[in-house]
Amino acid sequence: MKLKKTLNQLFFWGSFFVLTLFLELSPVSGWSQTDQPAQIYDLEFVFRRVVMVVTTLAGMGVLVMFVIGGFQYLTAGEDPKQAQKASGTLTYAVIGLAVILAAWLILQAIKLITGLNVTIFTLPEPTN
Secondary structure, three states, X not given: OHHHHHXXXXXXXXXXXXXXXXXXXXXXXXXXXXXXXXXXXXXXXXXXXXXXXXXHHHHHHHHHHHHHHHHHHHHOOOOHHHHHHHHHHHHHHXXXXXXXXXXXXXXXXXXXXXXXXXXXXXOOOOOO
């Protein structure tokens, strides 16, 4: 049991390290590295980065839950309690995937109905 917990933690922190490294090294369009002070339009970049990190973490969370649930199910043997626990983990993974897909579908429906692309955060240009 302790080995499984250690492996889960190792997988989590390893994935977190790889994700952080990937996000720090990946260029994001619209970001200009100058010596100028921050402006209100930098919020577009911040929002884009936050959405990217949250969706990546959500996808990784679902993947990790599927892997852990599958591993639990494979190692359950004839223990019905362990098989039920694994089934619960897989059920929550499917529910998480359904929530992610439903959120995306809702945003696409809003885009289709209103014609506004709500998946892109932009600030309006100032008027004089």
